[in-house]
Amino acid sequence: xxxxxxxxxxxxxxxxxxxxxxxxxxxxxxxxxxxxxxxxxxxxxxxxxxxxxxxxxxxxxxxxxxxxxxxxxxxxxxxxxxxxxxxxxxxxxxxxxxxxxxxxxxxxxxxxxxxxxxxxxxxxxxxxxxxxxxxxxxxxxxxxxxxxxxxxxxxxxxxxxxxxxxxxxxxxxxxxxxxxxxxxxxxxxxxxxxxxxxxxxxxxxxxxxxxxxxxxxxxxxxxxxxxxxxx
Amino acid sequence: xxxxxxxxxxxxxxxxxxxxxxxxxxxxxxxxxxxxxxxxxxxxxxxxxxxxxxxxxxxxxxxxxxxxxxxxxxxxxxxxxxxxxxxxxxxxxxxxxxxxxxxxxxxxxxxxxxxxxxxxxxxxxxxxxxxxxxxxxxxxxxxxxxxxxxxxxxxxxxxxxxxxxxxxxxxxxxxxxxxxxxxxxxxxxxxxxxxxxxxxxxxxxxxxxxxxxxxxxxxxxxxxxxxxxxxxxxxxxxxxxxxxxxxxxxxxxxxxxxxxxxxxxxxxxxxxxxxxxxx
Numbered sequence: 001x002x003x004x005x006x007x008x009x010x011x012x013x014x015x016x017x018x019x020x021x022x023x024x025x026x027x028x029x030x031x032x033x034x035x036x037x038x039x040x041x042x043x044x045x046x047x048x049x050x051x052x053x054x055x056x057x058x059x060x061x062x063x064x065x066x067x068x069x070x071x072x073x074x075x076x077x078x079x080x081x082x083x084x085x086x087x088x089x090x091x092x093x094x095x096x097x098x099x100x101x102x103x104x105x106x107x108x109x110x111x112x113x114x115x116x117x118x119x120x121x122x123x124x125x126x127x128x129x130x131x132x133x134x135x136x137x138x139x140x141x142x143x144x145x146x147x148x149x150x151x152x153x154x155x156x157x158x159x160x161x162x163x164x165x166x167x168x169x170x171x172x173x174x175x176x177x178x179x180x181x182x183x184x185x186x187x188x189x190x191x192x193x194x195x196x197x198x199x200x201x202x203x204x205x206x207x208x209x210x211x212x213x214x215x216x217x218x219x220x221x222x223x224x225x226x227x228x229x230x231x
Numbered sequence: 232x233x234x235x236x237x238x239x240x241x242x243x244x245x246x247x248x249x250x251x252x253x254x255x256x257x258x259x260x261x262x263x264x265x266x267x268x269x270x271x272x273x274x275x276x277x278x279x280x281x282x283x284x285x286x287x288x289x290x291x292x293x294x295x296x297x298x299x300x301x302x303x304x305x306x307x308x309x310x311x312x313x314x315x316x317x318x319x320x321x322x323x324x325x326x327x328x329x330x331x332x333x334x335x336x337x338x339x340x341x342x343x344x345x346x347x348x349x350x351x352x353x354x355x356x357x358x359x360x361x362x363x364x365x366x367x368x369x370x371x372x373x374x375x376x377x378x379x380x381x382x383x384x385x386x387x388x389x390x391x392x393x394x395x396x397x398x399x400x401x402x403x404x405x406x407x408x409x410x411x412x413x414x415x416x417x418x419x420x421x422x423x424x425x426x427x428x429x430x431x432x433x434x435x436x437x438x439x440x441x442x443x444x445x446x447x448x449x450x451x452x453x454x455x456x457x458x459x460x461x462x463x464x465x466x467x468x469x470x471x472x473x474x475x476x477x478x479x480x481x482x483x484x485x486x487x488x489x490x491x492x493x494x495x496x497x498x499x500x501x502x503x504x505x506x507x508x509x510x
Contacts, residue, residue: 028394059396080394
């Protein structure tokens with residue numbers, strides 16, 4: 001889905017060349033499945049690790065969980081170039097703001113910075129971002145900033161091309177009041193299901209748990225993912 | 232507010248450059264309407280790759296530059312200098328890779344003089360990705376950036392739209408699938424220098440022999456702490472053969488019946504010699 005969207009958008013400087021295959025002329029997209037879950041004391045975020053240019057996997061071990069500040073992360077989906085550029089810009093703005101305040105920044109601030117950029121340049125950008133983190137005021141928070149520049153706080157949020165396949169799983173399996181380990185297990189299962197069905201998602205499952213004490217990162221390799229069917 | 236206006240200026244510049252590039256598309260369209268085609272941009276078809284080994288980086292590239300279906304340059308250099316400890320392979324439009332790497336090399340040298348330190352690969356990566364993003368993919372430069380700095384060896388792949396990946400081994404260009412197949416089969420962590428050179432040589436060779444857009448020789452660049460080996464060519468994989476037969480006739484094959492010599496009264500004004508490229 002995301003891959004063919006970028007084919008229509010990208011304007012090539014050079015005309016179609018027999019020697020350069022089509023996938024080499026396509027924009028790099030992060031296909032993707034990303035998600036974030038709030039729990040009491042923090043958030044758990046997860047993403048797959050596949051970046052595609054057309055049908056070729058440009059990077060099979062991508063890290064789509066990008067730190068914006070010490071206790072704030074963002075999950076990137078959509079165009080790799082657009083999301084990397086926006087994340088770099090917001091990291092700079094938030095760092096500057098935090099120094100001005102002489103305090104750790106709020107997750108809501110980070111989310112609004114993303115929203116301002118994604119909304120202002122909504123025609124030029126293809127970026128779906130989930131901002132998640134912990135701050136002293138409201139604890140663990142998840143804000144979703146999909147394409148177009150909306151912002152809404154949700155206890156659990158999924159995004160990317162693979163998210164379509166796991167809305168049902170998310171709705172039926174999420175329970176408020178889960179512990180950190182339960183959230184991690186929930187995320188692993190959801191990512192596995194999405195990676196199994198979505199061609200643009202795959203590789204390894206990257207997870208991170210953000211609490212007051214800091215960030216704990218985990219990687220679940222392809223062969224260690226939970227098995228759902230015996231087929 | 233200062234921070235926000237700085238960043239929005241950057242994006243404003245992006246919008247301006249985005250709209251200016253429509254001009255080229257309009258010109259091309261008008262030209263085609265009149266029945267002429269604008270000259271094809273010389274592209275580097277290409278197989279380029281890089282690998283991180285125990286002590287540093289090995290970068291590799293083929294040497295064919297194509298103009299449509301014709302080989303424009305049989306021995307072009309695709310490994311560009313960025314700084315004494317950083318080199319960059321370029322695939323895509325030849326002019327774009329050449330100019331982009333030169334601009335960043337120049338800016339990086341000024342930056343290095345300003346900081347008083349050897350430049351870092353991450354800095355070069357930032358500069359390249361921010362410039363390419365500003366031009367929204369219209370600069371057709373796909374780069375493999377590698378170097379050794381105070382934090383060790385680093386390798387990045389940079390795409391024309393401005394996204395980058397930091398990986399232990401990367402390939403780019405039309406022959407990248409062939410080269411990546413070799414890497415995925417034989418890459419190991421902490422290889423020795425000779426093993427790494429052999430691996431990169433084989434990866435480029437896979438691109439040269441299995442991809443029409445890549446060919447000729449294999450160039451290598453080995454970067455370690457304090458030393459750079461620019462091996463051009465490292466391997467002449469496609470040497471021009473020697474003809475087995477000859478259509479020259481011996482002197483005297485045709486008998487001479489009569490000979491008449493007429494001297495022309497000429498004066499040499501200027502003499503220049505231009506050798507033909509028979510490589």
